[in-house]
Amino acid sequence: MTPQPPPSARDLVGKRILLVGGAGFIGHNLALELHGRGAEVGIVDSLHVNNLLSLHDESAPAERDLYSLMVNERLALLKAAGIPIFVDDARDYHRLSKHFSMFDPDTVVLLAAVSHASRANKDPMRTLDHSFRSLENALDNARGNVEHFIFLSSSMVYGDFVTDSVDELAPCNPLGIYGAVKLGGEKLVIAYGQVFDLPYTIVRPSALYGERCISRRVGQIFIENSLRGKDLVIQGDGLEKIDFTYIQDFVEGIALVIREEKSKGEIFNITYGQGEALQTVADIVQSEFPEISVRHEPRNSLVPERGTLEVSKAKSLLGYEPSFPISAGFPKYISWYRQLFERFDSSALKGIEPQSNE
Numbered sequence: 129m130t131p132q133p134p135p136s137a138r139d140l141v142g143k144r145i146l147l148v149g150g151a152g153f154i155g156h157n158l159a160l161e162l163h164g165r166g167a168e169v170g171i172v173d174s175l176h177v178n179n180l181l182s183l184h185d186e187s188a189p190a191e192r193d194l195y196s197l198m199v200n201e202r203l204a205l206l207k208a209a210g211i212p213i214f215v216d217d218a219r220d221y222h223r224l225s226k227h228f229s230m231f232d233p234d235t236v237v238l239l240a241a242v243s244h245a246s247r248a249n250k251d252p253m254r255t256l257d258h259s260f261r262s263l264e265n266a267l268d269n270a271r272g273n274v275e276h277f278i279f280l281s282s283s284m285v286y287g288d289f290v291t292d293s294v295d296e297l298a299p300c301n302p303l304g305i306y307g308a309v310k311l312g313g314e315k316l317v318i319a320y321g322q323v324f325d326l327p328y329t330i331v332r333p334s335a336l337y338g339e340r341c342i343s344r345r346v347g348q349i350f351i352e353n354s355l356r357g358k359d360l361v362i363q364g365d366g367l368e369k370i371d372f373t374y375i376q377d378f379v380e381g382i383a384l385v386i387r388e389e390k391s392k393g394e395i396f397n398i399t400y401g402q403g404e405a406l407q408t409v410a411d412i413v414q415s416e417f418p419e420i421s422v423r424h425e426p427r428n429s430l431v432p433e434r435g436t437l438e439v440s441k442a443k444s445l446l447g448y449e450p451s452f453p454i455s456a457g458f459p460k461y462i463s464w465y466r467q468l469f470e471r472f473d474s475s476a477l478k479g480i481e482p483q484s485n486e
């Protein structure tokens with residue numbers, strides 16, 4: 129007898145979901161998850177920001193080859209699943225309108241952004257343009273036309289955590305451009321809800337990691353450096369805690385936001401729900417690469433001091449149950465990276481210098 133899928137497996141049949149900025153790290157993994165649950169998924173993405181077309185001007189040449197491989201694997205997976213990508217810039221209102229009209233979504237997820245705090249601080253104008261203009265265009269196309277608008281905000285809206293863990297009611301005092309633009313984005317989404325009755329949900333993720341991420345956040349850099357035989361570089365003393373979240377937990381959380389009516393009008397932390405010290409992540413990586421050393425550099429004062437994001441609201445209202453503590457997620461990620469490097473021509477990696485965390 130053929131095994132039956134679990135009840136949740138096809139829980140989004142009948143949904144038409146447009147992911148704006150959906151060819152990025154989160155977006156393509158989310159598209160595959162939603163498609164697997166039976167939704168019709170479409171993507172609008174310029175491939176221009178932290179993606180295929182930016183690899184020639186934003187990254188060192190050696191990274192470009194490795195990251196091109198990852199991005200091409202994203203595109204191949206999306207193609208194999210039959211998920212269309214409409215290659216267009218969401219800053220262009222009329223181009224975006226065309227895709228809204230043609231795809232006719234009932235649900236929109238806004239992911240397009242400059243999704244990196246230190247890159248945002250280096251280029252505020254570009255950050256505001258890609259993050260805020262795209263958001264407002266998507267909101268304006270969505271009002272009166274879609275049933276649900278989901279905005280990906282960030283844990284960075286909280287700024288320095290004043291307690292070890294924060295829930296969604298904690299004060300928001302962002303530090304730097306990225307968090308400020310995210311908090312402004314949340315306010316704009318809420319305003320569209322007030323003025324146009326647009327049903328919305330705001331989601332605050334934290335420190336996602338997993339397959340085919342090219343954003344060069346700390347976990348990714350640890351693993352790449354280890355695979356190249358280079359030191360791990362920790363900024364600060366390593367005791368600082370971050371709520372690292374494996375991509376599979378996160379995309380399942382978003383699927384629940386889409387499925388559950390109760391998510392509308394709400395803000396959710398969607399993370400693993402447990403801050404972990406940077407040193408603990410370094411220890412996990414080192415346990416897989418015992419020959420690698422760790423060294424420390426001064427901490428970047430513009431990075432907020434964070435910790436745990438409480439996820440009890442998502443658990444009780446949505447039935448969210450994250451299942452990847454870093455002790456499970458990072459070994460899985462490392463195993464994927466080892467296979468990726470086998471596919472990649474290792475000779476292309478020779479002579480690369482380690483890069484510090486951003």
Ligand SMILES: NC(=O)c1ccc[n+]([C@@H]2O[C@H](COP(=O)([O-])OP(=O)(O)OC[C@H]3O[C@@H](n4cnc5c(N)ncnc54)[C@H](O)[C@@H]3O)[C@@H](O)[C@H]2O)c1
Pocket residue numbers: 148149150151152153154155172173174175176177178179216217218219238239240241242243244257258259262280281282283332333334335336337343
């Ligand atoms: N990855 C994380 O840890 C994390 C944490 C908190 C919040 N977020 C937020 O989640 C969202 C997705 O993050 P990600 O990690 O997938 O980032 P990403 O950089 O991998 O993906 C962003 C995608 O948006 C596209 N994009 C940007 N500007 C665009 C425009 N004007 N028109 C069309 N497409 C455009 C890019 O080409 C890219 O494919 C972002 O809003 C980010 O700020 C991410």
